[in-house]
Amino acid sequence: MPSVFEVLPTKTVALVVAITTCLTSCGYFKNMVKHAANTHRNLEDFAAIASDWFWETDADHRFVFLSGRVESVLRVSQEEVLGRSRTALADTNLQEPKWQAHLADLEAHRVFKNFEYSYVRPTDGKVLWLRVSGQPRFDSSGAFIGYRGIGNDITAEIEALERLKKSNATLAERNKELNETRRALERSANQDSLTGLLNRNAFEHDLAEALNVEGMDVILLYVDLDRFKWINDTFGHTVGDQVLIVVADRIKRFASGIGPVYRLGGDEFLIVLADNAEIENARWISDSILDVMGETVQTPDHNIAITASVGLAHGKGGQVTPRQLVANADIALFEAKNGGRACARELTPGMLQEMADRRQLASELPNAIQNRQIIAYYQPQIDARTGRVIGAEALARWDHPRLGVMAPAAFLDIATELGLVASVDRCVMRQAMLFAVSAAETGTPLQSISVNLSADRLMDPNLTDDIQVLWAGQGSRLAIELLETIDLDDVADGSLVSDNLRRLRDMGVQIEMDDFGSGRASITSLLSVQPDRVKIDRHLIQAATRDPIKRQVVSAILDMAQALGIESLAEGAETTEDVAIIQGLGCQLFQGYAFSRPLPETEFAAYLREQNGYAFGDQADARAAI
Numbered sequence: 001m002p003s004v005f006e007v008l009p010t011k012t013v014a015l016v017v018a019i020t021t022c023l024t025s026c027g028y029f030k031n032m033v034k035h036a037a038n039t040h041r042n043l044e045d046f047a048a049i050a051s052d053w054f055w056e057t058d059a060d061h062r063f064v065f066l067s068g069r070v071e072s073v074l075r076v077s078q079e080e081v082l083g084r085s086r087t088a089l090a091d092t093n094l095q096e097p098k099w100q101a102h103l104a105d106l107e108a109h110r111v112f113k114n115f116e117y118s119y120v121r122p123t124d125g126k127v128l129w130l131r132v133s134g135q136p137r138f139d140s141s142g143a144f145i146g147y148r149g150i151g152n153d154i155t156a157e158i159e160a161l162e163r164l165k166k167s168n169a170t171l172a173e174r175n176k177e178l179n180e181t182r183r184a185l186e187r188s189a190n191q192d193s194l195t196g197l198l199n200r201n202a203f204e205h206d207l208a209e210a211l212n213v214e215g216m217d218v219i220l221l222y223v224d225l226d227r228f229k230w231i232n233d234t235f236g237h238t239v240g241d242q243v244l245i246v247v248a249d250r251i252k253r254f255a256s257g258i259g260p261v262y263r264l265g266g267d268e269f270l271i272v273l274a275d276n277a278e279i280e281n282a283r284w285i286s287d288s289i290l291d292v293m294g295e296t297v298q299t300p301d302h303n304i305a306i307t308a309s310v311g312l313a314h315g316k317g318g319q320v321t322p323r324q325l326v327a328n329a330d331i332a333l334f335e336a337k338n339g340g341r342a343c344a345r346e347l348t349p350g351m352l353q354e355m356a357d358r359r360q361l362a363s364e365l366p367n368a369i370q371n372r373q374i375i376a377y378y379q380p381q382i383d384a385r386t387g388r389v390i391g392a393e394a395l396a397r398w399d400h401p402r403l404g405v406m407a408p409a410a411f412l413d414i415a416t417e418l419g420l421v422a423s424v425d426r427c428v429m430r431q432a433m434l435f436a437v438s439a440a441e442t443g444t445p446l447q448s449i450s451v452n453l454s455a456d457r458l459m460d461p462n463l464t465d466d467i468q469v470l471w472a473g474q475g476s477r478l479a480i481e482l483l484e485t486i487d488l489d490d491v492a493d494g495s496l497v498s499d500n501l502r503r504l505r506d507m508g509v510q511i512e513m514d515d516f517g518s519g520r521a522s523i524t525s526l527l528s529v530q531p532d533r534v535k536i537d538r539h540l541i542q543a544a545t546r547d548p549i550k551r552q553v554v555s556a557i558l559d560m561a562q563a564l565g566i567e568s569l570a571e572g573a574e575t576t577e578d579v580a581i582i583q584g585l586g587c588q589l590f591q592g593y594a595f596s597r598p599l600p601e602t603e604f605a606a607y608l609r610e611q612n613g614y615a616f617g618d619q620a621d622a623r624a625a626i
Contacts, residue, residue, distance in 0.1 A: 053066060055147075056146060061147070090119060091118050091120040126155075134147040190202035194245065194263075202260075212317060215316055217277050218314070219281075219314050220325050221259075221270065225267035225293075226308060239302060309341050311336055313328035332347040375397050378394055380591070389446070390447050392608075394431070394435075394450065395408065395452075421457060448479050452481045468507060481512045482531070501529065511532050511533075512535060513525070517537040532567060540554060551585065572591075573593075573595075575594050
């Protein structure tokens, strides 16, 4: 068979031989083939050691090449993957937004990076997460011929992320529980459990915060129920708590939106007005609280009438401390209580001075008792029929070294606060006893001496022992005056009050009911106590001298006392005309300025000597001599 060179024309054969000789001599063709082979081998070697794999697709997005790494990840042979598209292999909903975006990139032949999708491995059903990036390929004419890219298994990364999410979710739930617990603790720390109002802890924090603002106007309203202890003692603490809940709601109704309301404890409430508060708002709240407190509180078993007192104080941030502002509001509240209760008082400079004086007296009173500065003054009790002194009331006075002789109104409240009333009573009783002895020794014996007895002393289990020691064997009879502030309506048999009254009578002590017709002195108490004498209140006596209606009341009291076998004495008769009017109603015993003011011991001794030698018609001369 002839060779190709024999068949071809001579010139053609020569051209082929020349080209072949040229290519062979320069090594170009041989080097190009060798480079391509090396490049493919290096790519396979790199894919074998990398965690990623390489892939290629054709123009229809079907895999035409996958490096060997993909088999170990997907656990399928390349033959099972080649010729299939990524969408056919993915375990997902192609309508998802991320897939729609990816398909749009493929359709537009755009580069895509880090596209993630899930794949269910057929051999064990495990869900794998794959991440792929690709770049489009074009031929020399610019026609799209497919994609080339890399892929990697991110299953461990996704699973770790899911575990982290679950851990974070668990942590978030735990944090939520801790926050709820913290809020509950904060509420417990700052909220009053009974009324739901803010408590003392919150008040101290908020007030300090408000006063830390330089120049900030802060107004404090101090609200306190009047005689709330009586409600607790009469109806019980359960009813008392029900009253406090209603009171808290009433206060909050008017203060809401203007200032927070706090309950300090017991029946004490505070309202803080800050943010440059105005006194007009404070007065409106105060007046509204006083009005609404006049409404009866209805509990399941009782209708309870209540009132409240309010103290107002103003301060500026940086100029007053929280302690000072609270103390100032307390002073104003004290004035409201002293002013008759059920009212409001604003702090004034005069109140501050009065409180300073009061504190000074409180610091001096214990030493005053020890140093016998508490002395007795005596106001005579007269039988208008004879004009003779039949007795005297011993009244406490404080012989102050700087302020002179002070009336009880100036210091008895302080003594009550300090728990020194019993000591004051003992001082007066001791001096009255000494005077009784002296009067008897000088030949001017006194028929009886009356001393006041407070509610605390009447409930003192040592009362009768004290009196036995002080008064036993004295020439004058001792009379105990029960003050109008003592609630005697419910003196039950067997109670300490009842037992003390019985023991006093057994000792020969006369029981007198002071200021009858006012305060808590009532017909019920008259029947319960059955005193030896009633002293008709001076305000009622003075009114009776001018008012016919009041005169009838006094007449009725006198008739009732006479029917019960109880002696009557009229207090507060200031003129001889007053004495004549009351005497005309049937009262013969008097104590008042018509006869004498309260006298120190020496003056009273002189009065007693002189008076018991004069008839009633000569009283003016006797008074002039004193």
